Structures are given as structure tokens and as C-alpha cells.
Amino acid sequence: MTEPGSSDKWYDQPQSPSTEVRPTVERLTDGGDASSSPAGESGRSKRGEDVSIVSVYRHDVHKSRGRSHENAVAEFAGVPVNEPVPLGADGDAALLSRPRGEPEQSVKNHSSPFRLSLVTGETATKVGRIDDGIGSALADLVQVEDPVEMHAAWLDSAVVSIFNESVYYPYTSLKFHTLLTAALVDNYRSGYGFDELYLVVDQAEGEGDPQVVPHRTVVVLPSFALRITGEPGERPGARLGAAPAQSWADVWTRLPEQPLAVEERMGRVIDAQLRRIRSWSTALQFIEESIGWWRVLQRSSRLRGDER
Amino acid sequence: MTMIQQVLLELESDYHGRPYHVSGHALYRALARRVDAATRSSVAVSHGVFVPGEHGGYPDEHSQSGGAPYFGAGLRPVESYEDLFLFRDAAQRWLSASRPRDAQNTHDLRVHGGRIAFSPTVRFGLPQASRNSKRTMTWFVQFYLHDAGGSADSVPLDEDVLDGLRVGGARNYGLGETSLKDTQTVDLDTLDYSTLKDAERSFELELVSPYVTASEYPGADDQSVPWWWTPRPGGLRRRDERLVEDGDVYELETIDHGQVVGYGGPNPVETAKSGVLRVGTHSRYGFGEVRLRPVSEDRVPERARIAATREAGGGER
Numbered sequence: 040m041t042e043p044g045s046s047d048k049w050y051d052q053p054q055s056p057s058t059e060v061r062p063t064v065e066r067l068t069d070g071g072d073a074s075s076s077p078a079g080e081s082g083r084s085k086r087g088e089d090v091s092i093v094s095v096y097r098h099d100v101h102k103s104r105g106r107s108h109e110n111a112v113a114e115f116a117g118v119p120v121n122e123p124v125p126l127g128a129d130g131d132a133a134l135l136s137r138p139r140g141e142p143e144q145s146v147k148n149h150s151s152p153f154r155l156s157l158v159t160g161e162t163a164t165k166v167g168r169i170d171d172g173i174g175s176a177l178a179d180l181v182q183v184e185d186p187v188e189m190h191a192a193w194l195d196s197a198v199v200s201i202f203n204e205s206v207y208y209p210y211t212s213l214k215f216h217t218l219l220t221a222a223l224v225d226n227y228r229s230g231y232g233f234d235e236l237y238l239v240v241d242q243a244e245g246e247g248d249p250q251v252v253p254h255r256t257v258v259v260l261p262s263f264a265l266r267i268t269g270e271p272g273e274r275p276g277a278r279l280g281a282a283p284a285q286s287w288a289d290v291w292t293r294l295p296e297q298p299l300a301v302e303e304r305m306g307r308v309i310d311a312q313l314r315r316i317r318s319w320s321t322a323l324q325f326i327e328e329s330i331g332w333w334r335v336l337q338r339s340s341r342l343r344g345d346e347r
Numbered sequence: 348m349t350m351i352q353q354v355l356l357e358l359e360s361d362y363h364g365r366p367y368h369v370s371g372h373a374l375y376r377a378l379a380r381r382v383d384a385a386t387r388s389s390v391a392v393s394h395g396v397f398v399p400g401e402h403g404g405y406p407d408e409h410s411q412s413g414g415a416p417y418f419g420a421g422l423r424p425v426e427s428y429e430d431l432f433l434f435r436d437a438a439q440r441w442l443s444a445s446r447p448r449d450a451q452n453t454h455d456l457r458v459h460g461g462r463i464a465f466s467p468t469v470r471f472g473l474p475q476a477s478r479n480s481k482r483t484m485t486w487f488v489q490f491y492l493h494d495a496g497g498s499a500d501s502v503p504l505d506e507d508v509l510d511g512l513r514v515g516g517a518r519n520y521g522l523g524e525t526s527l528k529d530t531q532t533v534d535l536d537t538l539d540y541s542t543l544k545d546a547e548r549s550f551e552l553e554l555v556s557p558y559v560t561a562s563e564y565p566g567a568d569d570q571s572v573p574w575w576w577t578p579r580p581g582g583l584r585r586r587d588e589r590l591v592e593d594g595d596v597y598e599l600e601t602i603d604h605g606q607v608v609g610y611g612g613p614n615p616v617e618t619a620k621s622g623v624l625r626v627g628t629h630s631r632y633g634f635g636e637v638r639l640r641p642v643s644e645d646r647v648p649e650r651a652r653i654a655a656t657r658e659a660g661g662g663e664r
Contacts, residue, residue: 134653138444145447146471147482157453210450234654275581282657284650288438292605295581302587304366308456308463311366314437314605315452322449336458 092186092254094122095221096193098129100181102213103173103202105152116178128223131233132216133204134283135319142207154203155210157312157321158328163201173198187253193218194251194259200327204320212324218257219319222267225254231269233283237276238290239266240298258323260330263298265323285317305333349493349535349620352503355422355434356395356488356512356525358467361457363522364515366465367437367604368556369395369488371633372590377512378492382504389496390504393625394556394633395488395514397465398434399451403441406648409433410539414443419487422529427539428619432638434489435555437605440648447471451484464515464522487528488514493624495631503532535620543615548641550610552576552622555636557588557601559628564590564597567628572602575612583608590629601634607646615639 100120101111111121123129144150154163176198183189193199196214204211226236241256241264243249249264250256256266267279275296280286291313300306309329316322364373371392379387404414410426418441423433433441442448455466471482494502506527515523543550561569572578586603589596612618622637624630645651 139649139653143445145445146450155447155450157450160450160455208447210447277581280647280650280654281645282650282654284647284653286647286650288605289646292437292603293607295584297584297586297603304463308366308454311437312453314367315439316449317438317440317452318449325453 090122090125092221092224093184093189094119095124095128095224096189096217097181098122098124098220099204099213099217100177102204103152103177103199105206116181118181120181124220125224126227128220128227131223131283132220132319134285135219135287136204136211136216136285136321137208137318138285142205144207146209149209150206151209152202152206153209154201154212154324156328157210157316157325158332173201190218190221190253190256191251193221194256200324208318210321211318212320215257215320215323218323219267221254222257226267226269229269233279234281235269236267236279237269237271238279238294239268239271239274239276240264240294240296241266241274242296242298258326260327262300265298265326285319287316287319287322288314289317291322305336309333349624350502350532351491351493351535351623352530352532353422353425353489353491354509354527355398355420355529356490356509357400357420357528358465358486358488359524359526361459361464361466361522362486362515363459363462363464363517366454368397368633369490369514370590371395371490371556371631372592372629373514374490374512375632376592377514378504378508381508382501385496386501386504389494389501391493391495391624391631392633393490393492393636395490396435396437397454398487398489399439399442400485400487401451402443402446403439404443405433406440408542408644408648414441418443420485420528422489422531425531425533425538427541428543428639431533431538431623432555435636435638454486459517459520459522462517464517488525490633491533495624503530506530535623540616540619542641542644543619543639545641548643550615550639551607551642552610552618553607553638553640553646554602554604555622555638556625556633557586557599557604558626558635558637559588559599559601560585561600562590562597562628563599564629570627573626575610575618577609577611579608588634590632599629599634604636609642610639 097118097120100115108121113119113121146155149155156163180192180196180198183192193214199214200212202213203209204213204216241249243262248261249259251259251264252266255268256264258265275294277290277293279290299310301310312325313322316325371394374395375392378392398419400417400420402416403418405411408429410430411424419434425431439452442452455469457464457466467486469484471484492502492504509530510527512525513523514525559570584603584606586601588599588601590599619639622639625635626637627635
């Protein structure tokens with residue numbers, strides 16, 4: 040089912056970041072495995088190493104303007120963006136959250152780079168204000184040069200969560216697509232294939248925050264963090280499966296430990312919703328957003344904590 | 348003949364009950380007051396799974412093919428074992444990808460005086476300018492009944508018994524109203540179990556509803572993990588549930604639904620049938636429903652397809 044013309048392009052060409060047009064999930068119909076074509080371990084690490092992980096965090100910033108990779112500018116706020124992501128991780132991360140094939144506009148009348156919220160049904164820009172404006176907050180974010188700080192800044196960022204991953208799938212989240220991409224790149228570089236990866240829960244211990252592992256942690260909350268890793272160790276984890284696909288509900292329900300506070304009704308409601316969501320970036324965004332919404336409700340005492 | 352009766356209810360008002368499913372016990376209580384004593388003592392009720400009334404089509408494993416604009420709004424033909432579970436999976440894998448499937452399959456929440464309830468309808472596609480192009484989607488609840496007493500004449504129940512059931516909390520305030528949308532009977536013995544008959548294959552079990560391991564209910568014995576389960580590394584996630592009867596609350600310890608374990612029993616077809624009729628404590632009220640599946644078959648069809656493409660692309664990944 041693969042037409043080599045498009046899928047091999049990325050692999051055959053020498054490294055020339057920022058001029059290469061990488062395959063996107065939108066173009067995967069003609070090259071289903073474009074992003075994941077076989078690559079030997081040695082070739083893989085060689086090709087992977089010379090792209091900085093910082094550029095992985097910057098790779099999709101052009102989406103904040105609703106641009107495709109083809110029409111995007113190469114620079115934003117003085118740093119190169121839209122650079123290719125190594126090891127097909129971008130295509131794999133896209134498949135985690137969006138269907139394969141030609142994109143279809145899945146919400147009529149909403150073809151905007153602003154994300155739609157599963158919690159409120161509204162455009163995410165209405166949910167919170169971004170201090171100093173979107174443009175300057177984005178610029179501050181992409182200008183970070185230290186990789187570990189960059190990861191922390193994305194985990195923490197509110198501005199990137201107002202954008203979707205694709206204008207055709209407006210409930211997806213640019214923030215979590217990027218964090219998933221970085222987690223895949225980091226794992227692939229360590230030699231793990233997709234089918235060796237786990238979703239792992241890191242619980243907060245005592246009063247402290249949960250452990251955050253640079254480039255692997257994909258969402259962090261006061262009580263727990265979720266991480267994608269090939270080395271789960273003793274932590275409770277569930278396999279991601281043989282290949283990237285919209286499989287969130289499947290992986291979430293198989294976790295051997297429940298990270299949410301399901302003794303409270305709202306925790307059970309969020310858990311129940313997460314068992315119905317299939318797109319990864321939509322689900323991770325939903326965790327972050329719904330727990331924030333829950334706290335606001337509790338603070339305004341409109342919610343009975345003990346009610347079941 | 349092992350007859351089950353599938354029922355599809357339409358939600359008419361906000362629902363304030365269990366977020367995962369409408370418990371079989373709640374459905375049983377609602378039915379019990381409308382039927383005679385013999386039926387009351389013999390009928391067994393599954394958990395009710397929420398189904399969005401939306402556009403969709405059959406996933407590959409089902410006996411039928413094609414789709415319909417309001418796929419989830421009616422019961423679908425059941426010819427093979429897999430068809431029984433079309434609407435029993437929380438992820439509702441039949442939902443069409445050309446629509447926002449995650450938004451359609453998550454409930455809109457409403458807060459009623461501090462209580463969180465689910466809205467029965469959702470509106471999609473709201474352009475600011477045109478008033479009339481809103482699309483409304485309604486939620487349904489799918490469950491099934493069978494006769495656990497063995498007489499087999501209590502099922503099917505009459506439509507007027509099933510119409511107008513009220514479920515969940517705050518029923519006296521008008522919440523949890525439903526109406527009957529569709530019902531059909533299925534004979535478990537005449538279904539096609541061909542995917543489970545290949546003796547060379549190994550199988551796994553998916554917990555469709557929680558499996559009770561301990562119950563405070565008088566006379567209910569504790570259960571261990573059945574010997575024919577082979578749990579995966581990492582262990583099994585457990586969750587507390589409760590039964591409420593006449594104001595008394597009985598705590599249940601359960602193994603949480605949605606999990607997958609290996610199957611180590613000798614007779615997959617028989618296990619599959621008993622899994623539909625449910626196993627373990629409180630199985631009459633919906634607990635202990637399991638689905639059997641060949642290990643080679645992926646729960647996520649797209650993933651299986653992508654994995655196959657990768658493999659075809661060459662040995663190394």
C-alpha cells in the first residue's frame with residue numbers, strides 16, 4: 040500500500056534541516072508507513088543524534104498560525120521552526136491523536152488553529168487569558184535554549200494549549216502533540232521501538248511533586264504525572280501496543296493503577312470520560328483541563344466533594 | 348436455547364448516577380416494581396452502557412458491514428459473538444472518524460446544586476451567524492436481560508415495562524428519565540463463534556464490567572481471581588463499588604472493568620457464553636461481564652492495520 044516516492048523521500052535525502060518537507064499525517068494515505076519505515080539501529084541513531092531535541096519542541100510552532108508544513112515560515116521569534124523531526128517520531132505522534140489518511144474537517148464551521156475544549160465546548164482562547172498576549176508568550180517559550188528547561192516550559196505552558204494539532208481535528212492539542220513527539224524521539228534515540236514503550240504513572244510522594252523525567256513526562260499535575268518510557272522499572276505501566284494509533288482509552292483502562300482520585304465523584308467522572316476518548320493529545324489535554332476546572336468548582340464551593 | 352433481550356433506552360433528562368455505566372442493579376430496581384413476582388425473582392440485568400446516537404459504521408470484526416447516519420440510535424443485527432459487544436465498549440469504536448468522535452463520546456456535564464449530572468443531548472456545529480444549522484446528538488443506554496431462573500419465559504419483557512424507566516439519582520426531581528427506543532432478542536446458542544473455535548489460538552479476556560471479589564451483601568462469598576484468568580505483569584487494578592438497596596449501602600471490592608487478562612481455560616466458546624451471562628458475585632446485577640478475543644486480534648483496529656503495514660515494510664522497525 041506504500042508508494043515509495045513519498046515515503047522514502049525523508050529517508051533518502053541527506054540531513055538538511057529546515058528545507059526538508061517531512062511527511063505529515065495528512066500525507067500518510069500515500070505512504071502509510073512514511074513516518075515509521077524500517078531503519079536500522081545504527082542508521083537510526085546516527086540520523087537522530089544530530090538534530091537537537093530543542094528543535095523538536097519548536098517543530099510545530101507554525102501551527103499557531105494555522106499553517107501547514109509546506110507553507111510555514113522557517114523562523115519565528117528569531118529561532119528556526121518547522122525543522123524535521125528525527126526517526127519519524129512526528130508522524131507517529133500524529134497517528135496517536137488523529138486518524139490516518141486525508142484529513143477531513145471534523146467540526147463544521149471550525150477551521151481555526153484555536154483548540155476546541157472538550158470540557159466547555161468553547162474555543163480554548165475563551166477559557167483563560169494569556170499574560171502579555173499570545174505572540175509574546177509563544178516567543179518566550181520557543182526561545183528557551185536549554186533542552187531540560189524547554190521540556191519543563193512546555194509542560195507548564197498555557198499558551199500552546201490554546202492551539203490544536205490540526206485545524207481539521209480541533210479537539211486535539213498542539214501542546215500534548217509536541218510533548219508526545221519529544222517523548223517518542225527521546226525513547227527512539229535510546230533504542231526503543233514503539234512497541235516497547237509503556238505509559239507509566241508517577242505518583243506524587245508525600246507533599247512533594249511527582250517525579251518529572253525530562254523529555255519523557257507528557258503531563259504533570261500536583262498529584263501525579265504520566266510518562267512514556269521504554270524502561271518502566273517497578274512503576275505501574277501499560278503497553279502502548281504494536282503501532283501508533285488512536286488508542287488512548289485502550290491504554291488508560293489497562294493501567295494497573297488508577298492515578299485519579301476516584302473516591303470522589305468528579306474523579307470518577309473524569310476517569311469515565313477518559314475511557315471513552317481515543318485521541319492521545321485530546322485526552323492528555325482533557326486531563327489537565329478538567330482537573331483545573333474541577334478545582335475551580337471546588338473552590339467556589341459549587342461541588343460537593345464527598346458526594347457519590 | 349439461551350435467550351437474551353437487548354434494550355436501547357433514550358435519555359430524556361439529565362442523568363445523575365454512575366458515570367461509567369448505569370448499574371444493572373439500578374435497572375433491575377426500576378424494572379422490578381413493574382413486573383410480577385416470578386419475573387422479579389428470575390430476571391438478570393446487565394450494566395447499561397452509554398451510547399451516542401451518532402454517525403458510524405461496523406468495525407472489521409463484526410458480521411455486518413457498512414454504516415448509517417444514526418448508527419448508535421438503534422440496535423443492530425446480532426449474528427456473531429462479536430456483534431454482542433458493538434455498543435458494550437466505552438470507547439465506542441464504531442464512531443466515524445470524519446466527525447469529532449471524542450467530543451461525541453464524552454458527556455457534557457451540568458452542575459445541579461453541587462451535583463454533577465450528564466446532559467442527555469449535545470449540540471454540535473454552532474456557527475455564530477446561522478441559527479438553524481445546529482446539530483443535536485442524543486445519548487442512549489444499551490443493556491440486556493436474561494432469565495437467570497431457568498424458566499426462560501420471563502424474557503422478553505413487554506415494551507411497556509421497559510418504556511419510561513428512571514435511573515440514577517434525583518429521580519424525584521425529574522432526572523434520569525428514559526424512554527424505550529429499541530429492543531430485540533438474541534439466542535446465544537445460534538450465534539457464530541467461529542473466532543473462538545480455532546483450537547490453535549490463544550485467547551484473552553476483557554472485563555466489560557467490574558468483577559466482584561468481595562461484597563458486604565449478606566450471604567455473598569468472597570471470590571478470588573478465577574483460575575482461568577492469567578493476569579498480566581503489573582497486576583490488576585481494583586476499584587470500590589457499592590450496591591444501594593432500601594437505603595442500605597453495601598460496599599463491593601471489584602477488579603476494575605476495561606482491563607485485559609489472558610485466558611487459561613479449556614473451553615473458550617462455553618466461557619464466552621457464560622461471560623455474556625456474567626460470572627461471579629452479583630452477576631445478576633451486571634457485574635462480571637467478560638468478552639473473549641483471540642490474542643492475535645487487536646482491540647484497536649487502526650493499530651493492527653498500521654502494525655501490519657510496518658511489518659510488511661521490512662523486518663526491522
